[in-house]
Every structure is written in structure tokens, then in C-alpha cells.
Amino acid sequence: MSTVEAPARSRAQIKERTLRKDNWRLYPITTFVIFTAWVVYATVRAFWGSAFYVPEFHYLTPFYSPCLNEICNDVTVNGHTGDAAEFGTFLPESTRGWIPFAALSLPFLLLFRLTCYYYRKAYYRSFWASPSACAVREPHGKYTGERRFPLIAQNLHRYFWLAAVLISLVNTYDAILAFHGKDGGFGIGLGTLILVANVVLLWLYTLSCHSCRHIVGGRLKNFSKHPLRYRMWGWVSKINERHGTYALITLGSLVVADLYVALVASETISDLRIFN
Numbered sequence: 048m049s050t051v052e053a054p055a056r057s058r059a060q061i062k063e064r065t066l067r068k069d070n071w072r073l074y075p076i077t078t079f080v081i082f083t084a085w086v087v088y089a090t091v092r093a094f095w096g097s098a099f100y101v102p103e104f105h106y107l108t109p110f111y112s113p114c115l116n117e118i119c120n121d122v123t124v125n126g127h128t129g130d131a132a133e134f135g136t137f138l139p140e141s142t143r144g145w146i147p148f149a150a151l152s153l154p155f156l157l158l159f160r161l162t163c164y165y166y167r168k169a170y171y172r173s174f175w176a177s178p179s180a181c182a183v184r185e186p187h188g189k190y191t192g193e194r195r196f197p198l199i200a201q202n203l204h205r206y207f208w209l210a211a212v213l214i215s216l217v218n219t220y221d222a223i224l225a226f227h228g229k230d231g232g233f234g235i236g237l238g239t240l241i242l243v244a245n246v247v248l249l250w251l252y253t254l255s256c257h258s259c260r261h262i263v264g265g266r267l268k269n270f271s272k273h274p275l276r277y278r279m280w281g282w283v284s285k286i287n288e289r290h291g292t293y294a295l296i297t298l299g300s301l302v303v304a305d306l307y308v309a310l311v312a313s314e315t316i317s318d319l320r321i322f323n
């Protein structure tokens with residue numbers, strides 16, 4: 048009786064870095080450029096310390112929310128004065144320029160995105176070449192995965208998600224305040240629509256998170272005894288399919304929202320009013 052030999056477990060010895068013939072470099076290079084540009088813009092704006100609030104229409108950029116510096120009070124733009132601080136101001140004016148006004152939210156938002164499954168894939172490929180693409184050999188000698196320090200910290204993502212939910216609530220509150228008219232009552236401007244659109248997209252990104260899907264529908268033996276959680280799990284699963292898209296779109300919507308508020312707050316442009 049003949050014996051069948053088990054296949055050798057070593058990797059195929061292929062000299063080429065990859066046998067792929069398509070333009071596999073496009074994704075990591077594009078991602079690298081977009082992420083680098085975004086981080087530079089966000090860092091500059093977070094430390095800028097001005098053009099963050101439009102008192103007349105209550106527009107506050109998401110990069111400064113919640114606004115915690117003393118400067119967030121009595122902001123004057125275009126002859127109108129108002130307070131951007133809705134949650135207190137425990138940062139003294141002297142910290143301007145080296146501590147972001149949104150010192151409580153920005154670190155958590157950064158950690159939330161940094162540990163996001165989508166962003167991990169994106170920056171592992173584009174910044175660490177680990178690997179650059181499927182079926183492309185990586186330059187690193189060994190791979191220890193996310194089970195050891197420092198990458199084991201990626202598992203904290205579910206806790207950063209909770210912080211992101213709280214911050215999204217604050218952003219929602221900011222967007223509601225932006226329905227403010229010239230005479231002090233109800234009003235809508237282009238800034239209102241931009242801030243609302245940004246908040247909707249932020250919620251889609253936050254609620255489509257893989258951790259959220261697990262928090263909502265995980266650890267259950269069967270769904271039939273938990274119809275509400277099953278329904279929520281189904282909804283989260285649906286938007287979860289586009290999580291990567293929301294991750295990218297919200298990078299753009301945050302910049303658009305911040306830039307628009309900065310342009311109006313610096314009196315470079317006037318807000319386009321739709322109602323009052």
C-alpha cells in the first residue's frame with residue numbers, strides 16, 4: 048500500500064516579490080498621501096487657536112469641540128460676540144498654541160481612528176508595508192501580530208468606541224445649536240447643513256464600527272430570545288458593509304466642516320443663508 052506524503056509546510060520559494068501584474072501599489076500610495084495630508088491639516092488646525100467659532104450662527108468646528116480654553120468665551124466675529132464653550136473652560140489662555148482647545152476629545156478620536164479595523168488595514172499597508180498588498184511579500188523579517196506590545200493595544204478599540212459615541216453626541220448638540228438665525232431665533236445657513244451632514248456621517252462611521260456590531264449582537268447563544276438586539280445587529284451589519292467608505296468620507300467631511308467654519312469665522316467669506 049502506497050503512502051501519501053503530507054505536503055511540506057514551508058512557504059513556496061519564489062524569488063519575485065510578487066507575481067501580481069496589476070497596479071497593486073496604487074492603494075498604499077494613495078492612502079499614504081491622503082492620510083499624511085489629513086494629519087498635517089488636522090494638526091495645524093487643532094493648534095491654530097483661532098477661526099473656530101461663528102457667534103452669529105453658533106457654528107463651532109468639530110476640531111474644537113468641546114471648546115475648553117478660556118478663549119472659547121467671548122469670541123467676537125463680524126461684530127457679534129458669543130461663547131463657544133458649552134462644557135466649561137478649564138484650559139487657561141496661556142496654553143493656546145500648544146494644547147488643542149478640544150483637549151478632551153481629540154486624543155480619544157485619534158485613538159479611535161488609529162485602532163479602527165479599517166484604518167489598521169490602511170496604514171499597515173501604506174505606512175508599514177506589512178504587507179503592502181495581498182500576495183506581496185513584506186520586507187519585515189518576522190510578524191508578531193497584534194498579540195504583543197505595542198499592537199496588543201489595538202484591542203482597546205471597543206473602549207475608544209464608547210468615547211467616540213459620547214463625542215458624537217457632543218457634535219450632534221453643536222449641530223443642533225447651528226440652527227441659529229440672524230435675529231437670534233431659528234435659522235439655517237450653508238454652515239448648518241454642512242455641520243449636520245458631517246454629524247450624520249460621523250454617526251454612520253461610529254455605528255458601523257465592528258466593535259459596535261459585536262457590542263450590539265455579540266455574546267448571544269441565539270437571537271430568537273433577543274429580538275431587539277437581533278434587529279439592531281441586522282441594522283449595524285448593513286451599514287458595517289460600508290464601514291471603510293464612511294471612514295474615508297468622514298475624513299473629508301471633517302475637513303469641509305472645519306474649513307467652512309474657519310473661512311466664515313475669519314471673515315474671509317460670508318455664510319450663505321437659506322432661512323433667516
Ligand code: FES
Pocket residue numbers: 159162163164165166204208252253255256257258259290
Ligand atoms: Fe472602524 Fe471600529 S472598526 S471604528
